[in-house]
Amino acid sequence: MLRFIVRRVLGAIPILFGLSVILFMFLRLLPGDPAIAILGQHATPQLIAQIHETLGLDKPLYVQYLNYLGQLLQGNFGASIIDSRAVADTFAIRFPITVELTIGALIFAVGLGIPLGRLAARHPNGWIDGLVTVVSLFGISIPIFVLGYTLAFIFAVELHLLPYPGPIDPRLSVDPVTHFPIIDAVLSGNPGAVVDAFAHLILPAIALGSIPLAIVTRITRASVIDVSNEDYVRTARAKGLTRKRVDDRHIMRNAWLPVTTVIGLQVGSLLGGAVLTETVFGWPGVGSWVVTSIQNHDYIVVQSLILIFATIFLTVNLIVDIGYAFLNPRIRYS
Amino acid sequence: MAVQAPAVVVRAAPRASRGLWRDALRRLLRNGPAMLGLLFIAIFVAAAILAPLISPYDPTVGVIGEAKHGPSLQHLMGTDSVGRDEYSRVLFGARISLTVGSVAVLTGLVFGCLVGALAGGAGGIVDTILMRVVDVLLAVPGILLAIGIVAWLGQGQLQIVLAVGISYAPIFARLLRGSLLALRESDYVMAARSMGASPARVLLRHMLPNALTPLIVQATLAAATAIIDVAGLGFLGLGPGDPRVAEWGEMLTGSAGFLQNAPYLIFFPGAAIVISAIGFNLLGDGLREALDPRLKR
Amino acid sequence: MRLLPEPAGRIEGGRVEFEGQDLIELDESEMRELRGKEIAMIFQDPMTSLNPVLTIEEQMVETIKAHKKITGSDARARAIELLSMVGIPQPEQRLRNFPHQFSGGMRQRVMIAMALALEPKLLIADEPTTALDVTIQAQVLELLSRLAADHGTAVILITHDLGVVAGMTRRTNVMYAGFVVESATTAELFAQPSHPYTVGLLHSMPRLDAQPGEPLIPIEGTPPDLRFAPVGCPFAPRCAWRVESCWRGMPPLEPLQPTTEVHMTGSGATHRCACWNRPTAEEASAGRPLRAGFTAAPEPIGAGR
Ligand code: SF4
Numbered sequence: 001m002l003r004f005i006v007r008r009v010l011g012a013i014p015i016l017f018g019l020s021v022i023l024f025m026f027l028r029l030l031p032g033d034p035a036i037a038i039l040g041q042h043a044t045p046q047l048i049a050q051i052h053e054t055l056g057l058d059k060p061l062y063v064q065y066l067n068y069l070g071q072l073l074q075g076n077f078g079a080s081i082i083d084s085r086a087v088a089d090t091f092a093i094r095f096p097i098t099v100e101l102t103i104g105a106l107i108f109a110v111g112l113g114i115p116l117g118r119l120a121a122r123h124p125n126g127w128i129d130g131l132v133t134v135v136s137l138f139g140i141s142i143p144i145f146v147l148g149y150t151l152a153f154i155f156a157v158e159l160h161l162l163p164y165p166g167p168i169d170p171r172l173s174v175d176p177v178t179h180f181p182i183i184d185a186v187l188s189g190n191p192g193a194v195v196d197a198f199a200h201l202i203l204p205a206i207a208l209g210s211i212p213l214a215i216v217t218r219i220t221r222a223s224v225i226d227v228s229n230e231d232y233v234r235t236a237r238a239k240g241l242t243r244k245r246v247d248d249r250h251i252m253r254n255a256w257l258p259v260t261t262v263i264g265l266q267v268g269s270l271l272g273g274a275v276l277t278e279t280v281f282g283w284p285g286v287g288s289w290v291v292t293s294i295q296n297h298d299y300i301v302v303q304s305l306i307l308i309f310a311t312i313f314l315t316v317n318l319i320v321d322i323g324y325a326f327l328n329p330r331i332r333y334s
Numbered sequence: 335m336a337v338q339a340p341a342v343v344v345r346a347a348p349r350a351s352r353g354l355w356r357d358a359l360r361r362l363l364r365n366g367p368a369m370l371g372l373l374f375i376a377i378f379v380a381a382a383i384l385a386p387l388i389s390p391y392d393p394t395v396g397v398i399g400e401a402k403h404g405p406s407l408q409h410l411m412g413t414d415s416v417g418r419d420e421y422s423r424v425l426f427g428a429r430i431s432l433t434v435g436s437v438a439v440l441t442g443l444v445f446g447c448l449v450g451a452l453a454g455g456a457g458g459i460v461d462t463i464l465m466r467v468v469d470v471l472l473a474v475p476g477i478l479l480a481i482g483i484v485a486w487l488g489q490g491q492l493q494i495v496l497a498v499g500i501s502y503a504p505i506f507a508r509l510l511r512g513s514l515l516a517l518r519e520s521d522y523v524m525a526a527r528s529m530g531a532s533p534a535r536v537l538l539r540h541m542l543p544n545a546l547t548p549l550i551v552q553a554t555l556a557a558a559t560a561i562i563d564v565a566g567l568g569f570l571g572l573g574p575g576d577p578r579v580a581e582w583g584e585m586l587t588g589s590a591g592f593l594q595n596a597p598y599l600i601f602f603p604g605a606a607i608v609i610s611a612i613g614f615n616l617l618g619d620g621l622r623e624a625l626d627p628r629l630k631r
Numbered sequence: 632m633r634l635l636p637e638p639a640g641r642i643e644g645g646r647v648e649f650e651g652q653d654l655i656e657l658d659e660s661e662m663r664e665l666r667g668k669e670i671a672m673i674f675q676d677p678m679t680s681l682n683p684v685l686t687i688e689e690q691m692v693e694t695i696k697a698h699k700k701i702t703g704s705d706a707r708a709r710a711i712e713l714l715s716m717v718g719i720p721q722p723e724q725r726l727r728n729f730p731h732q733f734s735g736g737m738r739q740r741v742m743i744a745m746a747l748a749l750e751p752k753l754l755i756a757d758e759p760t761t762a763l764d765v766t767i768q769a770q771v772l773e774l775l776s777r778l779a780a781d782h783g784t785a786v787i788l789i790t791h792d793l794g795v796v797a798g799m800t801r802r803t804n805v806m807y808a809g810f811v812v813e814s815a816t817t818a819e820l821f822a823q824p825s826h827p828y829t830v831g832l833l834h835s836m837p838r839l840d841a842q843p844g845e846p847l848i849p850i851e852g853t854p855p856d857l858r859f860a861p862v863g864c865p866f867a868p869r870c871a872w873r874v875e876s877c878w879r880g881m882p883p884l885e886p887l888q889p890t891t892e893v894h895m896t897g898s899g900a901t902h903r904c905a906c907w908n909r910p911t912a913e914e915a916s917a918g919r920p921l922r923a924g925f926t927a928a929p930e931p932i933g934a935g936r
Pocket residue numbers: 826827828864865866867868870871872873874877882905906907908909
């Protein structure tokens with residue numbers, strides 16, 4: 001088991017290494033002086049010289065790369081050219097917002113997708129199954145921003161049921177301590193703020209979670225149907241176990257396995273989708289930061305954020321793989 | 335107590351592939367949802383081709399003083415914030431979305447197949463290196479990779495095609511390599527090889543045709559996501575960047591401002607994206623069932 | 632056992648009687664109480680019949696607890712007792728193992744232990760040894776028959792291995808395409824096979840008393856598609872003895888001596904056979920019809936198969 005974990009961790013390292021090479025080349029491969037490309041319309045001779053200095057552009061390429069890598073390993077991702085703040089600092093403020101949104105979407109997708117998948121699998125090709133199939137078809141076919149605005153229109157503009165936009169009502173002036181909107185609301189000791197923070201999370205979480213929801217539902221359905229046809233499920237029924245016990249213990253314990261893998265992979269689509277969701281709902285997280293940085297041609301930030309997102313994605317999948325191994329005794333004991 | 339004859343599993347040999355394809359086509363034609371999907375696609379293809387003929391207005395010319403008029407008989411889908419006819423823009427938008435989306439998928443397919451065939455065919459160190467590169471690309475969440483590439487290459491239709499195409503290529507590469515590896519172990523490829531067929535012949539005649547079916551299915555489903563991703567780029571302001579072309583995603587860029595007084599400006603282009611994506615998804619699922627009858631969804 | 636899901640498995644009709652109860656009439660929860668407790672089952676493939684993600688302990692204890700009010704530790708003790716009964720060494724440790732840590736033969740022993748956990752009155756063993764090595768087969772069968780005898784459990788053994796039938800059973804129903812075509816005590820069945828299918832089966836097996844050079848006679852053709860109910864005798868397409876009426880009507884299962892009173896069970900069970908044109912004793916030992924000029928009746932045109 002330990003060998004398995006070590007092998008997986010070691011497997012992720014060359015991927016990040018390779019990505020850092022690609023991102024490093026990203027700036028150098030732009031035509032012309034990278035400093036001008038980085039600075040764009042902000043270029044002044046003084047700034048250009050400064051960039052040359054920090055990037056070490058006069059040194060050979062491999063030295064530049066080693067410098068870059070060395071900086072990365074120290075957690076130094078460089079600074080934004082817009083506000084000169086270190087990427088790592090701004091990230092620390094914005095990331096909790098994205099995490100909260102992503103977790104909310106994941107809870108929505110998994111919390112609803114698994115029961116729906118099980119329900120559909122109970123009577124394959126029955127009417128519930130058909131309904132679930134149609135809903136999941138919509139889920140994967142509707143862009144996040146279309147769904148997001150539609151939800152905002154229905155629930156915020158027309159029905160006034162839920163707030164839009166932002167992660168929390170600014171009039172509540174909650175102190176940003178952890179930068180997680182809900183946790184900060186709790187810390188503020190104002191119950192109204194907690195309710196408000198949760199209410200703000202609902203619509204973006206649904207918009208972001210719709211694709212994972214559709215996929216988790218489909219996989220759960222397929223997996224439950226597969227497992228239900230296994231011999232050991234017949235054995236369990238032949239032993240006279242109750243239906244609930246057969247479902248929960250014998251079917252779900254096995255059906256979980258492919259579902260976990262898929263949930264891990266969905267984290268990627270959640271991180272990518274956060275870019276759109278945060279833009280639609282005006283959340284000042286990492287996703288909307290990617291968009292403004294691109295609009296500002298703030299390449300250093302874009303480059304760092306891509307690397308960070310990839311690292312998070314790989315880490316989550318590593319954890320999921322290890323979790324999978326724990327769920328699956330055939331791997332755990334080999 | 336019956337003496338059971340073992341079930342004989344026959345994998346269609348490449349030679350018999352014509353019959354196989356015809357069977358698949360027949361199953362596809364009988365698949366209701368897939369035909370509905372095809373109908374959706376056909377409607378948008380027709381809209382894209384006929385846009386200049388059937389559009390009531392010039393999609394690029396706005397009329398001052400007619401901005402944000404709701405749907406009416408003059409303007410079926412209303413007018414946008416600079417007074418352009420939304421219906422004409424949705425029609426013309428089909429051109430961008432369908433061409434950019436499908437060309438992007440084709441680009442991804444070509445790149446992916448080259449890499450996948452090279453890796454799966456050559457094996458060894460070539461395989462290892464190529465697959466590591468694929469792993470690197472897959473580690474970046476799809477749309478983010480496309481965003482990064484557009485940021486790098488700049489705006490424009492070709493750039494979007496490349497960006498979305500490259501973000502899909504790793505998926506195709508992995509799929510093709512996987513089936514090539516599986517096929518390499520299969521009995522009839524072994525048989526072909528033992529009869530002295532050259533490696534290139536084995537790859538081209540015996541393996542590729544069989545590895546094709548999952549690729550076709552995946553490519554059709556990818557067309558749905560490509561349309562969504564292209565629209566996403568447009569929405570984020572990374573679209574073609576050309577005021578002369580209408581693009582569904584771009585039409586939604588200012589949506590926050592439409593919520594209060596012009597929600598139809600969100601609804602119509604949004605519906606166009608959703609319906610065309612549903613079309614490709616339905617067709618893709620139908621193709622999967624038709625090409626692999628053992629599989630049911 | 633009513634385990635197959637609808638619509639793949641459907642009970643067309645008839646009665647399934649167990650201790651005077653028609654199982655078809657029971658509702659699902661009554662049936663569930665019977666399963667495992669009164670009627671237990673062992674399946675063909677021990678590699679897939681145990682749940683891979685649950686330990687042997689979990690699977691055995693849940694069986695016991697499903698039918699008995701019993702504490703966890705008592706159930707566990709019972710499980711250990713059962714495992715040692717079926718000859719699994721170090722049962723305490725093995726209890727914590729997962730199925731993939733056992734060999735096929737050992738898994739089938741676990742299945743037997745689990746099936747006998749509640750001392751059922753009836754044990755249905757569906758080809759319990761076909762997936763096992765030949766040497767293991769004998770051990771498992773020996774274990775099964777010994778334990779069944781000790782517990783007073785009746786065993787229905789489903790197999791197509793006639794050697795197993797001869798060695799293990801007292802009474803045999805020969806089934807073809809879902810129909811009982813011959814029924815007798817095992818001794819009588821082997822002494823006087825009376826249905827062409829039984830005759831065919833016996834001749835397709837190597838025998839010790841065969842003449843040197845005597846060929847094995849395979850049964851030609853394939854079993855029918857069970858989804859279509861045959862009009863005539865289900866065996867007719869493959870039968871060398873068939874006469875014209877075979878194509879038209881299903882032969883009833885009738886005693887060989889029409890006058891005797893029918894005994895369904897026990898050592899004196901009546902020998903019955905479903906055939907319009909029974910092979911004679913000489914034909915049975917020869918394995919083919921001997922009557923001069925006899926040829927199998929051809930399939931009538933438009934028989935509607
Ligand atoms: S003789 Fe006729 S009834 Fe008897 S088994 Fe043959 S076909 Fe069936």
